[in-house]
Amino acid sequence: MATTKTTATNHPTAPPPPPPPPHVLVVPYPAQGHTIPLLDLAALLASSRGGLRLTVVATPATAPLLAPLLAAHHAAVRALVLPFPSHPAFPAGVESAKGLSPALFGALIVAYAGLRGPLRDWARERSGGPDRVVAVLSDFFCGWTQPLAAELGVPRIAFSPSAVYGTAVLHSLFRRMPRREVDDDDESLVPFPDIPGAPAYPWRQLSMLYRMLRDGDEVSEGVKRNFLWNLESSAFVSNTFRRLEERYLGTTLVDLGFRRVRAVGPLAPDADAAANRGGETAVAAADLCAWLDRFLEDGSVVYISFGSMAILHPPHAAALATALERTGVAFVWAAGPTVTPPEGFEERVAAASGGGRGRVIRGWAPQVAALRHRAVGWFVTHCGWNSVLEACAAGVPMLAWPMTADQFVNARLLVDEAGAAVPVSWGGLQAAPAADEVARVLDEAVRSGNGKGGGRWAHVAARAKELAEAAAAAVSEGGASRQDLEELVRELRELGCQK
Structure with missing residues (x-):
């Protein structure tokens, strides 16, 4: 029969504490x-x-x-x-x-x-x-x-x-x-x-x-x-x-x-987690989502952002603003504090259609919440990789407007291989596109909607939905990204066992 090891005072010996995690x-x-x-x-x-x-x-x-x-x-x-x-x-x-x-x-x-x-x-x-x-x-x-x-x-x-x-x-x-x-x-x-x-x-x-x-x-x-x-x-x-x-x-x-x-990846957070990063962001996200709720048609709003570091030069901002007014597209533009649209632009779009068909955000923008709202159908983006993954996770097709850094490489991947984006301009910071060209792209994107109503780029919107499913599967139990993460954890834990 097995016996329990005891001390001199006949008390069982306590097991040694487990080693701390690596x-x-x-x-x-x-x-x-x-x-x-x-x-x-x-x-x-x-x-x-x-x-x-x-x-x-x-x-x-x-x-x-x-x-x-x-x-x-x-x-x-x-x-x-x-x-x-x-x-x-x-x-x-x-x-x-x-x-x-x-x-x-x-x-x-x-x-x-x-x-x-x-x-x-x-x-x-x-x-x-x-x-x-x-x-x-x-x-x-x-x-x-x-x-x-x-x-x-x-x-x-x-x-x-x-x-x-x-x-x-x-x-x-x-x-x-x-x-x-x-x-x-x-x-x-x-x-x-x-x-x-x-x-x-x-x-x-x-x-x-x-x-x-x-x-x-x-x-x-x-x-x-x-x-x-x-x-x-x-x-x-x-x-x-x-x-x-x-x-x-x-x-x-x-x-x-x-x-x-x-x-x-994608290491794209959910809307609540993303909202906790910017101070009073939960309020900002709720406010923007309430504004987007006014649009009854799914995929009818274009979300626009060139990232937290990019500074949109005046010719680019003018081309974009002119195209937005010319087409009448409903939009949210996360412009940041440094972008200067043409004089009177913000007032005009805020007054359009009674409650406004466009919204310009000057401070922090709740991008994840916006992209996951049913009313948002397309994303005008500089193709920074974090934005790309947030769009992929949300199933939103992109209108690629790269400016610098790795953005041209990312845009080529999205347009030529993934099929989840349409180019707006390849001119980068050096050359702004004509407002007519930007208007044409915006108009065609909205016509294509969320991929269900036809349009020239409906297949791009449909491909974005496929990528969202693949992204969700990758980080789920048994998915490829989850498996790679678990292998990384195992490797780090094994290092902790080495002397």
Whole structure:
């Protein structure tokens, strides 16, 4: 018969306490479009079966973005707030990409790398105890965390808030360093022979981070080194889903040098979770949805947004405003505080049809709630990847108007391969389209409605609905993205068992 081990006082010996969950260091990049999806991933890791503990790095300016994550997962997640490092190439007092001149984007990457030393010291102080760091999970703009992880003797997992396709194009640039055939010719095509389909892009449509490189310049060298370090990471996690990027998820990043690629998206939140990110946003979302409820026909309203960082130049804003007035399309335009439509535009559309057929939002816009409202049928977008995934999750077809960064690459993916978008303009920041052309696209989109009433682009709207179903399936139990997430958790937990 089995006996119970007892102490000298004849009391049963208490079992040893279970070891604490593995501890992962999470390093977001200080730009809202990069930070928020990584925080969404952190929330999934914190709530996973078996559990993980996370320390998320922030600076005083970015720390408020962590508040919802800390409130929801206070037992598993903590913040490590460090002073923003100074750098001679970066202005003092600036801590994020918000409002930053494009000329300083590279300098921000290089300046932020100054956290490497403080983080190394912080992690080494915990190396012998239960809080030892078992892995570093960081944004791909934080390539400096690769040598940091090597110094700590742990793996680094790179996170991409972009498409796998866009990530491949960006890293192909820094790996191959191609040049345009004709100097000063912004239309000169740059081919990508190492990517399926061998795409080519005009020079002006490539990332500004690459186009602004200068030989021998410290910042340029730092930016290049950042992306080459990513190729040494142990794995790459992307905010995308298989149905959207099947062509590239097989071997594209592996061929470029990445060892493993996992698709865990879309990391698009529901409307309530998204509303908690902007202060008085729940009220704003309810107010906008009440306004949209007035439109009885499903898919009759166009939602317009060029993202939180893009500044729509006056010629572009004028073309859009003129087209909206000319067509009479019902719309919501998340214009932000810096966009200036033609004089009197807002007053005229607010007065049209009694209660108004158009609405301009100057502050924070509840985009997820708007896209998931039945009245919204199309989305005029700059094709930033977070917006793309929110539209895919909501089943809303897109009118693609890329401006800069990875937006041209994303737009090509949506238009040419996914079939879920129609182009408005390929001119970017350099060339505004004619108002007549914008009006034609808007008019045809509204005629196509939500895909049920015919129209030239009804098949595009129908394809968007198919992608929404695929996106929902991917993150559901047994779905491809859920499986990739669970494999990531298992890998991190196994690291915690290693001595």
